[in-house]
Amino acid sequence: MLTKNNSIVLSKLKYREYDLIVKCYTQNRGIVSYILRGVLKSKKSQTKTVYFQALSQLQIEENFKPNQSLHSIKEVKLNYIYKSLHTNIFKSAIVLFLSEILSNVLKEEEKNEDLYHFIEATLQYLDNEEHFANFHLLFLLKLTRYLGFQPENLNKNYDYFNLESGIFEASNNGIYSISGENLTLLKQLLGINFDALSTVKINAKQRQEFLNMLLFYFELHLSGFKKPKSLKVLNDVFH
Numbered sequence: 001m002l003t004k005n006n007s008i009v010l011s012k013l014k015y016r017e018y019d020l021i022v023k024c025y026t027q028n029r030g031i032v033s034y035i036l037r038g039v040l041k042s043k044k045s046q047t048k049t050v051y052f053q054a055l056s057q058l059q060i061e062e063n064f065k066p067n068q069s070l071h072s073i074k075e076v077k078l079n080y081i082y083k084s085l086h087t088n089i090f091k092s093a094i095v096l097f098l099s100e101i102l103s104n105v106l107k108e109e110e111k112n113e114d115l116y117h118f119i120e121a122t123l124q125y126l127d128n129e130e131h132f133a134n135f136h137l138l139f140l141l142k143l144t145r146y147l148g149f150q151p152e153n154l155n156k157n158y159d160y161f162n163l164e165s166g167i168f169e170a171s172n173n174g175i176y177s178i179s180g181e182n183l184t185l186l187k188q189l190l191g192i193n194f195d196a197l198s199t200v201k202i203n204a205k206q207r208q209e210f211l212n213m214l215l216f217y218f219e220l221h222l223s224g225f226k227k228p229k230s231l232k233v234l235n236d237v238f239h
Contacts, residue, residue: 002063005029006079008119009056010103012049014040021070022052023103024060027116030108034062035070051076053086054099055123080120085127093230093237094126094136100228101140105147105218115146122194131198133238134189134207138197140214141189149221156187163217176220181206182213204239211235 007024010031015021018041022034039048051058061075085091102119122142126135144150151166158168161183164176172179178186188200202210211231218225 002061002074005060005062007058007060009052009054010099012052025106025116027113028111030110030112031106033070034073055095057120080124082127090237091126093234096230097136097228097234098139100230104225105222125194134197134200137210138189138194151190153190161186164220178213182210185210207238208235
């Protein structure tokens with residue numbers, strides 16, 4: 001049955017000689033993988049691959065067949081045309097990093113419109129924003145809400161945060177307790193939205209250390225989570 005589905009591209013993989021498998025997070029079905037047969041066969045057909053850049057926002061007319069792992073696409077068009085996300089080297093590094101994160105953590109083949117709209121809206125914000133060096137930090141922190149391990153926002157006056165339990169604590173309870181600059185930044189980011197990110201002033205070293213802490217937080221709460229390969233590229237670009 002042909003249906004329309006808004007989609008955000010997470011990854012693509014060459015399959016056999018001329019085919020491409022594209023994994024998307026969709027508004028109506030969660031994770032869906034599509035197979036584009038023969039799309040790499042000629043230069044003319046390869047032009048279609050421009051639609052499937054990382055985190056592109058698409059409207060797909062799909063031939064969805066339940067109980068199949070790969071589905072086909074009849075028509076595709078851009079739902080939102082990025083102005084800078086794929087051309088600005090700094091934003092492109094963020095896109096590469098976040099697409100790898102999302103491809104890793106989003107597994108559900110079921111509808112979650114709140115999560116879809118969060119990803120959709122924040123990417124459009126990034127596309128239009130000039131001050132975005134800390135965007136990925138706040139994105140990951142807010143993403144934890146949809147993944148089920150958002151830091152609790154009570155007792156923010158306490159001097160420690162426990163990465164394992166996800167709560168603020170009055171005392172140091174071992175290797176999972178953080179304090180100092182990472183704690184200060186965590187408290188600051190928990191209290192703001194993206195439009196206030198320009199008020200967060202940190203240097204490259206602080207940004208990198210906080211990101212490493214966030215990724216460790218993901219590792220503790222998501223089985224099988226691994227640091228993305230694109231992390232080095234991201235750190236190099238923002239160093």
